[in-house]
Amino acid sequence: MLEPLPDTERHNHATVLQGQFRVSASPVDEFGTVLGSCVATCLHDPVASLGGMNHFLLPKPLSETERGEVDVHYGVYLMEMLINAMLAQGGRKQHMRAHLYGGANLHRGMERIGSANARFAREFLQREGITLAREDLGGSAARRLDFRPASGLVRCRRLAAVDALDAEAAVSLRPILPRTEPRGEVELF
Numbered sequence: 001m002l003e004p005l006p007d008t009e010r011h012n013h014a015t016v017l018q019g020q021f022r023v024s025a026s027p028v029d030e031f032g033t034v035l036g037s038c039v040a041t042c043l044h045d046p047v048a049s050l051g052g053m054n055h056f057l058l059p060k061p062l063s064e065t066e067r068g069e070v071d072v073h074y075g076v077y078l079m080e081m082l083i084n085a086m087l088a089q090g091g092r093k094q095h096m097r098a099h100l101y102g103g104a105n106l107h108r109g110m111e112r113i114g115s116a117n118a119r120f121a122r123e124f125l126q127r128e129g130i131t132l133a134r135e136d137l138g139g140s141a142a143r144r145l146d147f148r149p150a151s152g153l154v155r156c157r158r159l160a161a162v163d164a165l166d167a168e169a170a171v172s173l174r175p176i177l178p179r180t181e182p183r184g185e186v187e188l189f
Contacts, residue, residue, distance in 0.1 A: 016040065016055045021078050023052035023085040027150045034159075035102030036142045037114035039075065039121050042099040043082060043130070044152030045091040051149025052086050054078040058113065059120030075117065079124050096130045101145050101156050103137040114138065 016022055016033045024031075031053040033040050044051040056075035083093065103118030118137040125132050134154070136143065141158040148154075 016053050018055050018057045019078070021052060021054035021082045021085065022149075023050070023082065023089060024149045025050040025089060027148075029150065030146055030148050032144070032146045034142060034144050036104055036106050037102070037117060039100060039102040039114075039117040039137070040145055041079060041082060041121060041125075042101070042145075042147045042149075042152075042154055043086060043091075043096050044099075044149065045086060045095045046097065046152060047092065047095045048090045049150045050086060050089055050091045051147065051152055052082050053145075053147050053149070054082045056117065059116055075120050075124065079121070079128075083128065083130075093128065093130060097133040097152065098125050098130050099133060099147075099154050100125075100135040100137055101143055101154075104139050104141055104143070106140060106142065 011028045011030055012026070013030045013032060014022055016031050018038060022031050025048065027049075031042075033053070033055050035055070038055055038057050040053055040055045042051065042053050054075075056078045058074055060074050060076040083096075086096065087093065100118065100121050103114040103121070105112045105114040115138065118135075121137075122132065122135075136156050139158075141160075144157045144159060146155045
């Protein structure tokens with residue numbers, strides 16, 4: 001379990017949002033995110049004292065886009081980017097250890113997106129030969145995750161259903177903007 005840094009010690013907290021990844025070897029960096037059906041992969045190379053986290057929304061696109069563009073919200077992209085960024089900073093795949101979090105199925109009667117995300121992440125790591133050291137996947141609760149990439153320490157807390165709904169409601173309370181005619185590209189979430 002990850003203990004908070006003492007207030008006297010400086011630390012840098014960065015939030016990893018859907019479609020993002022971050023890598024660091026700094027002992028004062030800490031990455032955090034909140035997960036529902038999404039999955040976050042925390043990779044750590046203990047030899048290089050290096051780690052990273054990603055946060056993906058869906059495993060992979062159902063089909064390729066007409067223009068061959070990459071959508072960063074997909075696990076197939078974010079897993080590759082995370083591994084490659086760690087390799088670029090001196091990590092070695094054979095030393096990497098993975099932790100997987102999230103993959104909840106928050107709403108009954110809806111497609112089991114969380115289960116599909118979890119299955120994809122496990123299979124991806126197995127194909128890449130990366131050891132899965134720990135997982136906290138599935139269920140119906142959202143999770144709050146904090147990860148220290150240089151040490152590999154992780155704290156995962158399950159959120160009460162009310163907390164998860166409050167977090168969803170806060171996102172939906174954004175100001176309503178006047179409707180305009182559609183133009184340009186459309187991005188679906």
